[in-house]
Amino acid sequence: MSGARWIVMRREVTERLRSRAFRIGTAIQLAAVVVLLVVAAVTSGGTDTKTVALVGPASAPYAQPLAAAGPALDARIRTRTLPDRAAAVRAVRDEDVDAAVVAGREVLVKDDARDALAAVVQQTHRQLALRAALEGAGVRGAALQRALDPAPLTVRALDPASADQEERRGLAFIAVLLLYLAIFGYGLTIASGVVEEKASRVIEVVVSAIPPRELLAGKIIGHGLLGVGQFALTVAVGVGGARLIDAIDLPSLTVGWGLLVALWFAIGYALYACAYATGGALVSRQEDIGATTGALNFVVIGAYILVLIAIQDPDGTLLTVLSFAPPSAPMAMPARWLLTDVPAWQLALSVALSLAAIVALLRLATVVYAASALRLGPKLSLRQALAGRRR
């Protein structure tokens, strides 16, 4: 009766949606995202503004070129006039201004002599000196303009794909982090969901009506949908909110990338859902879950850390290997895909390996669950569960 798993799935979804714990959990997650967004908005608040104090008439010509140099520093540079050097020293000390130019001869900064802003002031100084020299030599008008502001050199990237490497690295990092959080956040939920029937002893009534495999399949699908749904909602609120308040720069994503990451997210989630379900199938009390899922947590953390390290060298052996091993592939492969050129066959092979691992884990979970469904009591080892499966 293939319909049984859908009946089970519907129960899982409706009961979880009805449960207060789930609702509160969702609300807390959304609230956390909103708080993060607000904090991000308050602290970053868009582009940096730097203020440079100008002292004396000799410093006045700095105002216009400094303002024009802002974009090079990724900032807006404002200038203000102060009456004397003492006032400038005070202002720099009190961090009222970021730097001060005194009488066109001296730059004051708080503690870092090699401050980027100081370098910009130096650059401006050279430009002003050059201008004065050129004007002294009788260069005027358009010729002066050409000399001071020549047509820029054409920049030709030798490897255009890696032009936005930093953006891509950031994206990969976020994708890996999200998947890691999802696996960790929902793995235990799935494990404890699988224990529910055994813990409440309703298992016998249920498996007298339907096979354990249908019960397990319905539970994994139901919890999986809920987890993905809750996670998608959280991400949507986060991304939507970030766009709205302009807190982060989201690099333009192609649809293909998005779909690929989503595909890997689904694969990774399913893989670990089955693994955690196996952990849940081995115990009959919620308290025992930690004992069987602990090792799994290590695998997740290990895979996460390794992938984070490997991302630093997108063409390295480590990331390549990790992108094929099922436990790490869901994190490593999309990262690799974003950072470097991955042959299509490698992608296909990696997907196939992970899918095979999912099928194998689902089988394992089912066998273990069926074998241990009525072993109400202390937790079983995997070996014991498999040995007892003929029943």
Add this chain to the structure above:
Amino acid sequence: MPLPSRAVLRCRDLHLRYGPVVALDGLSLEVAPGRMTGFVGPNGAGKTSTMRIILGVLGPDAGEVTWQGQPLDAAGRRRFGYMPEERGLYPRMRVADQLVYLARLHGVAPAAARRATDALLERLGLGDRGRDELERLSLGNQQRVQLAAALVHEPELLVLDEPFSGLDPIGVDVLAGVLREEVRRGVGVLFSSHQLELVERLCDTVAIVKAGRIVAAGEVEALRRANRRPTVRVAIDGVADAGWLDGVAGAEVVGRAEPAPGSGAPGDLLVALADPADAQRVLDRARAAGPVTHFSFVLPTLAELFREVVSEQAGAAARAAAPTEAAA
């Protein structure tokens, strides 16, 4: 000791081991439709294992279960109702939702499942509790819901593991009433119990299991009369010993009845006879010995029968341990 041939559920030669422990050792059992069958035996004799095998929750090492002459399959089992020894439903789920869900798992269509749930809750006196979460109900009412879970899909066979344990007398009456109704509808009922007076009161047939095999099975009345000499209980005012019985052919003292509490006197004599007709001669002798204050035929109760069949030294001594009266 076969039951009538209309029996629809048959367990044949079931064997089951848990590691070194033999749980079932060639157990055979039949459950007839429209009859209540009591399943009794000491703890660990194999009652729960048998029921789990019938419901397919457990697979036997050997032996088979047939239903209406065919090997029992999942579709057949879905028409059974089961109350396991390990009670339990979803504690946080609403009572009615829970019953509808279980009916759906047994293949009942959604609308029919809701109708059956409402009717059943009404019948069990829980009509107004359908929207409550199970854990908010008293234990007695939770037990009723557990029964409802076994009945909600209108099963053709009920298998109930210790359904009466933990019920107060009113709960017992409600459950007994419901089971009688089901039996009247033609449902076969198999239930295990340690409350033997209850089994005696409710059941048409009984199966006694010991160490994984059936040691006695059949109609309760027939079992009480089977394989035993007719026995009378005699009390003569002022005469405690059995000397008056000397020389009565075919009569043998097999023991004494339990004396009334606090009386201090030895219990009444129990005399086994070779033939029921000998009773008159025994009575004549007794009257000659003194004023007879008590004379009756006795049959063992189910509890006594149980002790007899189950105890290691099943025999005359045990049989006569403490019979009480039956209409002679």
